[in-house]
Amino acid sequence: MAITEPRTLAGFMELLPEDQILFNKLKNKIKHNFELYGYSPLDTPIIEDADILLAKTGGETNRQIYKFKKGDTDLALRFDLTVPLAKYVSLYNYELTFPFKRYQIGKVYRGEKPQKGRFREFYQCDIDVIDKDELSLYADAEIVATINSTFKDLDIGEILIRINNRKILIGLMEYLNLKDKSTKVLRIIDKIQKIGHEEAKTSLKKLGVDENHISKLIDFISIKGTPDDVVNKLKELDIENDIFQTGIQELEIVKENINQLQVPAEAWTYDLSLARGLDYYTGTVYETILKEHPDIGSVCGGGRFDNLASYFSDQKLPGVGVSIGLTRLFYKLKEAEILKSNKTSTTQVLIIPVEDSEYDKVFNVSSQLRDSGVSTQVYLGTKDSLGDKLDYANSIGVEWAVIIGEREKKESKVTLKSMVTGEQLLLPENELTQKLLELSEE
Amino acid sequence: MAITEPRTLAGFMELLPEDQILFNKLKNKIKHNFELYGYSPLDTPIIEDADILLAKTGGETNRQIYKFKKGDTDLALRFDLTVPLAKYVSLYNYELTFPFKRYQIGKVYRGEKPQKGRFREFYQCDIDVIDKDELSLYADAEIVATINSTFKDLDIGEILIRINNRKILIGLMEYLNLKDKSTKVLRIIDKIQKIGHEEAKTSLKKLGVDENHISKLIDFISIKGTPDDVVNKLKELDIENDIFQTGIQELEIVKENINQLQVPAEAWTYDLSLARGLDYYTGTVYETILKEHPDIGSVCGGGRFDNLASYFSDQKLPGVGVSIGLTRLFYKLKEAEILKSNKTSTTQVLIIPVEDSEYDKVFNVSSQLRDSGVSTQVYLGTKDSLGDKLDYANSIGVEWAVIIGEREKKESKVTLKSMVTGEQLLLPENELTQKLLELSEE
Numbered sequence: 058m059a060i061t062e063p064r065t066l067a068g069f070m071e072l073l074p075e076d077q078i079l080f081n082k083l084k085n086k087i088k089h090n091f092e093l094y095g096y097s098p099l100d101t102p103i104i105e106d107a108d109i110l111l112a113k114t115g116g117e118t119n120r121q122i123y124k125f126k127k128g129d130t131d132l133a134l135r136f137d138l139t140v141p142l143a144k145y146v147s148l149y150n151y152e153l154t155f156p157f158k159r160y161q162i163g164k165v166y167r168g169e170k171p172q173k174g175r176f177r178e179f180y181q182c183d184i185d186v187i188d189k190d191e192l193s194l195y196a197d198a199e200i201v202a203t204i205n206s207t208f209k210d211l212d213i214g215e216i217l218i219r220i221n222n223r224k225i226l227i228g229l230m231e232y233l234n235l236k237d238k239s240t241k242v243l244r245i246i247d248k249i250q251k252i253g254h255e256e257a258k259t260s261l262k263k264l265g266v267d268e269n270h271i272s273k274l275i276d277f278i279s280i281k282g283t284p285d286d287v288v289n290k291l292k293e294l295d296i297e298n299d300i301f302q303t304g305i306q307e308l309e310i311v312k313e314n315i316n317q318l319q320v321p322a323e324a325w326t327y328d329l330s331l332a333r334g335l336d337y338y339t340g341t342v343y344e345t346i347l348k349e350h351p352d353i354g355s356v357c358g359g360g361r362f363d364n365l366a367s368y369f370s371d372q373k374l375p376g377v378g379v380s381i382g383l384t385r386l387f388y389k390l391k392e393a394e395i396l397k398s399n400k401t402s403t404t405q406v407l408i409i410p411v412e413d414s415e416y417d418k419v420f421n422v423s424s425q426l427r428d429s430g431v432s433t434q435v436y437l438g439t440k441d442s443l444g445d446k447l448d449y450a451n452s453i454g455v456e457w458a459v460i461i462g463e464r465e466k467k468e469s470k471v472t473l474k475s476m477v478t479g480e481q482l483l484l485p486e487n488e489l490t491q492k493l494l495e496l497s498e499e
Numbered sequence: 500m501a502i503t504e505p506r507t508l509a510g511f512m513e514l515l516p517e518d519q520i521l522f523n524k525l526k527n528k529i530k531h532n533f534e535l536y537g538y539s540p541l542d543t544p545i546i547e548d549a550d551i552l553l554a555k556t557g558g559e560t561n562r563q564i565y566k567f568k569k570g571d572t573d574l575a576l577r578f579d580l581t582v583p584l585a586k587y588v589s590l591y592n593y594e595l596t597f598p599f600k601r602y603q604i605g606k607v608y609r610g611e612k613p614q615k616g617r618f619r620e621f622y623q624c625d626i627d628v629i630d631k632d633e634l635s636l637y638a639d640a641e642i643v644a645t646i647n648s649t650f651k652d653l654d655i656g657e658i659l660i661r662i663n664n665r666k667i668l669i670g671l672m673e674y675l676n677l678k679d680k681s682t683k684v685l686r687i688i689d690k691i692q693k694i695g696h697e698e699a700k701t702s703l704k705k706l707g708v709d710e711n712h713i714s715k716l717i718d719f720i721s722i723k724g725t726p727d728d729v730v731n732k733l734k735e736l737d738i739e740n741d742i743f744q745t746g747i748q749e750l751e752i753v754k755e756n757i758n759q760l761q762v763p764a765e766a767w768t769y770d771l772s773l774a775r776g777l778d779y780y781t782g783t784v785y786e787t788i789l790k791e792h793p794d795i796g797s798v799c800g801g802g803r804f805d806n807l808a809s810y811f812s813d814q815k816l817p818g819v820g821v822s823i824g825l826t827r828l829f830y831k832l833k834e835a836e837i838l839k840s841n842k843t844s845t846t847q848v849l850i851i852p853v854e855d856s857e858y859d860k861v862f863n864v865s866s867q868l869r870d871s872g873v874s875t876q877v878y879l880g881t882k883d884s885l886g887d888k889l890d891y892a893n894s895i896g897v898e899w900a901v902i903i904g905e906r907e908k909k910e911s912k913v914t915l916k917s918m919v920t921g922e923q924l925l926l927p928e929n930e931l932t933q934k935l936l937e938l939s940e941e
Binding site for chain 2: 060061062063064065066069070071072073074077078080081092093094095096097098099100101102103104105106108109112123124125126127128130132143144145147148149152153154155156158159164166168177178186188190191192193195196198199202206314317318319366368369370371402403404407416417420421423424427430431432433434435437438439449452453
């Protein structure tokens with residue numbers, strides 16, 4: 058028979074068991090924290106009608122989207138979890154309870170140029186709060202607490218959540234009469250830390266922004282300090298623009314609530330240069346970096362949009378949310394050796410018969426352990442020697458082996474062996490479960 | 500702006516929050532049991548090179564597969580989790596430890612004609628054990644114990660696992676000189692319970708099977724009784740054919756091991772009419788029905804294949820496994836009202852401020868609860884009246900509301916209200932966590 062060479066597509070992450078377990082641990086911790094903060098699970102289809110997904114996209118995303126026909130229908134694979142959410146809340150508008158808090162952890166697809174660390178299939182882990190007509194600013198603060206709690210639990214080093222409010226920037230553009238160029242100007246501001254002040258100045262000049270306005274802009278962006286400092290300095294600028302002043306008020310409220318939610322001061326900051334590329338954010342915007350690895354870039358970002366679902370509904374549905382790109386994060390954490398592969402298993406115990414004639418006892422003990430919730434494998438290989446069987450235990454990364462030979466079977470005992478220390482212990486069969494539960498608590 | 504009508508594609512399940520939570524509970528129980536039995540998690544891409552997925556398919560599946568091009572590459576969406584597994588074990592042959600036990604729970608895609616209860620995107624929950632060259636029959640028995648444990652945990656009524664061995668059928672075909680027609684004959688046998696003996700006889704006659712052979716076949720299939728009975732009656736047939744005799748031996752070994760694994764006798768049976776459509780099964784085959792709802796059909800099926808990955812590798816890789824079609828199962832359980840939607844939440848507590856000025860205390864208490872692992876929502880809506888806020892608590896299905904008003908704030912107390920019984924209790928703020936943990940243990 059002709060053999061098809063087995064291969065996995067470039068840009069698609071596929072992990073060996075020990076890395077898969079590591080990846081799942083991160084995913085489970087994210088899920089746990091999202092639920093801890095009261096977000097409800099959601100799981101929308103990966104395929105949607107193409108015109109649903111394309112309703113609001115353009116440019117780069119549009120080119121990257123996976124589109125195809127099935128019969129006469131134009132279909133597409135979701136490229137984020139926000140558009141499906143906008144569809145969902147519009148479609149089930151009357152069945153859902155608002156404010157609607159949901160999390161979704163799922164794969165999305167973008168046909169990016171394959172290169173190291175870029176993925177075409179990747180997990181996004183999203184939280185969003187949506188309300189009808191008006192959404193409380195308390196939600197903006199709680200997002201920060203959720204990010205902080207989640208990354209603390211991930212245990213991958215200290216984070217810094219950079220926060221800004223687009224109203225500040227939009228108001229400033231208005232005040233400086235740069236409104237018609239604001240998208241382009243904001244894009245330059247967004248990149249200012251990467252490209253530096255000089256290049257930013259040159260780009261702004263090219264856009265036709267006058268010298269006086271450029272230095273005002275740069276001065277504004279240079280405002281630094283504690284959140285209190287930033288708010289006070291913004292007030293001192295005394296800019297007479299309603300949107301700008303609303304932005305300051307929002308920063309002030311969000312700041313107070315973040316503090317009341319006991320997010321440590323060192324975990325977050327106001328950063329006025331943060332604009333984020335997407336045009337639809339209208340209030341608070343977030344980015345998160347790992348303090349010891351700023352080179353990894355933002356590991357969790359998002360923001361507030363006054364009208365999440367304007368493409369699908371006349372109903373005004375403001376929302377605020379963030380997303381963790383887990384596949385890229387996992388790749389980068391491994392690359393930076395913050396996460397290390399080690400032999401690990403979701404199985405706690407491997408039970409090994411010395412001879413095949415001990416399988417009856419082995420099966421019996423396996424039932425007892427599983428009934429007590431101990432994740433258990435029975436040796437199912439075809440090797441004869443105990444050494445080979447113990448090698449298997451090592452290879453799959455279990456912490457404990459339970460060995461049952463002739464003597465154990467006859468005396469209703471088992472030999473419990475630590476695969477970590479090599480120590481072993483002969484104990485009555487009916488004490489095994491208790492012993493394992495004790496040992497796993499230590 | 501033009502509005503795109505929000506809609507979800509036909510054949511794609513999309514759930515409201517309370518049903519999503521119910522669905523996830525089933526999914527988590529399945530995952531838990533798969534891990535309890537020592538299967539390791541795996542997550543392969545949804546998209547593969549088309550020639551990988553099409554390597555061994557033909558007929559119906561081929562027509563149903565989602566295929567498309569991206570650039571010059573022919574791609575396809577996986578239509579099951581077995582072909583990706585075959586690719587995976589072939590590709591990572593030298594990195595994996597065999598026997599390799601893995602579970603995968605993921606979405607697969609089939610462009611079936613949309614009709615009630617048929618899904619184009621659906622979850623499969625698969626377990627498989629793969630070894631090199633030879634795979635122990637102990638694995639076949641353990642699959643049965645895993646199915647039994649999983650469905651017991653799902654708590655959707657009693658199951659019956661129907662088991663057969665393809666070698667019995669293959670050997671019988673050889674013995675009756677029906678080998679060249681065996682695929683067609685087996686397909687008729689597989690359907691015999693649906694179509695009845697008479698129609699089966701007619702179909703067999705059309706295939707040119709002679710009367711004498713037809714009655715021998717029907718007699719054989721009519722063997723019923725306990726697993727011991729079935730094995731004994733098969734032996735008594737005294738059919739001189741090696742494959743047939745090997746099949747009997749395998750049934751006997753699997754039977755003993757199933758018993759040693761303490762699977763209750765009423766949960767499984769040998770059913771010689773069970774052939775299953777797929778041609779690649781070569782030994783044990785399984786189907787599972789709900790005893791009180793046989794009309795739902797098989798809820799968990801699979802079998803053993805001598806060579807899982809023959810399309811991808813010269814290495815002989817025998818495997819045994821089963822799959823639960825969770826999306827269809829969930830749909831059918833809801834339809835049959837075995838599962839009922841009820842107001843439920845992944846959030847345990849909603850904290851409600853009577854006035855906005857109590858949010859400082861509300862946030863403070865929310866941090867305490869979350870630090871103790873209590874899943875907590877803060878009321879983020881914009882309604883003013885306490886009644887409206889309590890309505891929200893009811894709508895989202897939380898069990899407990901914690902109310903903080905002027906008095907509570909002043910006295911460092913909270914009002915804990917059961918949303919189930921309506922009872923409420925004023926208690927010191929610092930006793931709330933302990934009280935909730937106690938109540939949730941009751």
